[in-house]
Amino acid sequence: MDQNTDDVRRKRPPERDLDAMDRKLLGVLVEDATTSYAELGERVGLSPPAAHERVKRLRRSGAIRRVAALIDPEAVGKTLLAFVHVDTTGWGKTQALLAIEEYPEVEEIHSVAGDTCMLLKVRTESTHALEGLLARLYDTPGVKATRSYVVLSTYLERPVQPGTTSEWPAVVKS
Amino acid sequence: MDQNTDDVRRKRPPERDLDAMDRKLLGVLVEDATTSYAELGERVGLSPPAAHERVKRLRRSGAIRRVAALIDPEAVGKTLLAFVHVDTTGWGKTQALLAIEEYPEVEEIHSVAGDTCMLLKVRTESTHALEGLLARLYDTPGVKATRSYVVLSTYLERPVQPGTTSEWPAVVKS
DNA sequence: CTTGCTACCGAATTTCATTCTGCAAATATG
DNA sequence: CATATTTGCAGAATGAAATTCGGTAGCAAG
Structure with a gap:
C-alpha cells in the first residue's frame, strides 16, 4: 500500500x-x-x-x-447578553461579515431568512460596551442598520443535544 | 479568632x-x-x-x-436552526415557560427587552419538525404569537470566551 | 465452509491526574 | 521593623485512569 x-x-x-x-x-x-x-x-x-x-x-x-470548558459569563464579567439583527448591503462572505467575525464580543453570526439579513449573539460587560460594539458595527462598511434585543434573563441555555432514538422515527429508508 | x-x-x-x-x-x-x-x-x-x-x-x-463535548448538529440530524420570538401573556416563570423548557428542540430561552417577550433558539431536523414545534407552542397556554427567523448559514458559533486582560482596562477601583 | 471484517471483552501497560512535602514571596500581626 | 500567617508554587511520590494488546463471537461475502 x-x-x-x-x-x-x-x-x-x-x-x-x-x-x-x-x-x-x-x-x-x-x-x-x-x-x-x-x-x-x-x-x-x-x-x-x-x-x-x-x-x-x-x-x-x-x-x-x-x-x-463551559465558562460562566458572569465570572468573566460578561454580564450583558444581546441579540443584534443587522441589515447589510450584500449577502454571503461580505466584507462586513469578515470584520464582524473579529469582534471578540460576538459569539454567533448567522444569516437568516426574515425581515433582516444577519443575526448576532453578543456578550459584553455593560450597556456601554454594547454601545461601543454597535458604534463599530455602524462604522463597518456594508452595515445598513441594526436592531437589538437585550436579554433580561436567561432561563435555559444548553449545548447541542444528541436527541433520543424516539425522536427520529421518520428516517428516510432511501 | x-x-x-x-x-x-x-x-x-x-x-x-x-x-x-x-x-x-x-x-x-x-x-x-x-x-x-x-x-x-x-x-x-x-x-x-x-x-x-x-x-x-x-x-x-x-x-x-x-x-x-460539543456535538456537530449535522451529525445528529439537527440540520435546521431557528430563532423564535414568542409573545406571551405574562412575565417571568410563567406556565408557558415551564412547558417550553421541556421541549427537547429548544436550546435557549431568554426573556428580552424589545418588541417581543421571549426569544428561543431551536434546532430541529427539518422545517416540518419546526412546524411541529410551533404548533406545540401555539397550543401552550400563555403563548400569544410567534415570529421565526430561520437560519440559512452559520458563520460563527463559539462558546463564552474568557476575554483578554486588555479588554478590561477600565476596572472599577472601588 | 472459509475468509475477512467489526465490535466487543479482559488483562497488561503506560500515561497522566492527584496528592504530598517543603519552600519562598506576599500579607498580616505585634 | 521584626515576626507570624497565609498563599501559591515546584518537585517527587502515589494512584487511578487512559490506552494498548491479544483473543473471541457475530456476520457478510466468496
Whole structure:
C-alpha cells in the first residue's frame, strides 16, 4: 500500500451513522465530558475499552467537534447578553461579515431568512460596551442598520443535544 | 479568632477575582478541555500541579460551569436552526415557560427587552419538525404569537470566551 | 465452509491526574 | 521593623485512569 503517509481517515463524512449506543454516549458526554471510560461504559452497558473505542470514533468522525470548558459569563464579567439583527448591503462572505467575525464580543453570526439579513449573539460587560460594539458595527462598511434585543434573563441555555432514538422515527429508508 | 467549623472557603461566589493567569488557563480550556495539565502548565508558564490547583479552583468557584463535548448538529440530524420570538401573556416563570423548557428542540430561552417577550433558539431536523414545534407552542397556554427567523448559514458559533486582560482596562477601583 | 471484517471483552501497560512535602514571596500581626 | 500567617508554587511520590494488546463471537461475502 503506497498511499500518502498512512493517512487513515480517507473519508471523513461517510463514517457510518450513529446508532442508539452512540447517542447514549453523546448524551452522557454532553452533560459531563470528564466522565471516566469506566463509568461511561457502565452507564451505557459497555466495557471501558469498548466505550473508549466508540468515543474515539465519534471524535474522529467529527460528531464530537471538541471538548470544551463551559465558562460562566458572569465570572468573566460578561454580564450583558444581546441579540443584534443587522441589515447589510450584500449577502454571503461580505466584507462586513469578515470584520464582524473579529469582534471578540460576538459569539454567533448567522444569516437568516426574515425581515433582516444577519443575526448576532453578543456578550459584553455593560450597556456601554454594547454601545461601543454597535458604534463599530455602524462604522463597518456594508452595515445598513441594526436592531437589538437585550436579554433580561436567561432561563435555559444548553449545548447541542444528541436527541433520543424516539425522536427520529421518520428516517428516510432511501 | 473564633473559627466557624473549619469551613475553609466560607463564601463560594466571592472566591477572589480571576487574574491574568486564570484567563490564560480558561482560554486554553475553552478551546480544548482535554489538554493535559503538563501541557496546560507549559502553555501558561506553570508547573502541572500548580495548573491543576488553579483549574480546580476555577471549577469550584463556578467560573468553569462544566466540561462538555460539543456535538456537530449535522451529525445528529439537527440540520435546521431557528430563532423564535414568542409573545406571551405574562412575565417571568410563567406556565408557558415551564412547558417550553421541556421541549427537547429548544436550546435557549431568554426573556428580552424589545418588541417581543421571549426569544428561543431551536434546532430541529427539518422545517416540518419546526412546524411541529410551533404548533406545540401555539397550543401552550400563555403563548400569544410567534415570529421565526430561520437560519440559512452559520458563520460563527463559539462558546463564552474568557476575554483578554486588555479588554478590561477600565476596572472599577472601588 | 472459509475468509475477512467489526465490535466487543479482559488483562497488561503506560500515561497522566492527584496528592504530598517543603519552600519562598506576599500579607498580616505585634 | 521584626515576626507570624497565609498563599501559591515546584518537585517527587502515589494512584487511578487512559490506552494498548491479544483473543473471541457475530456476520457478510466468496
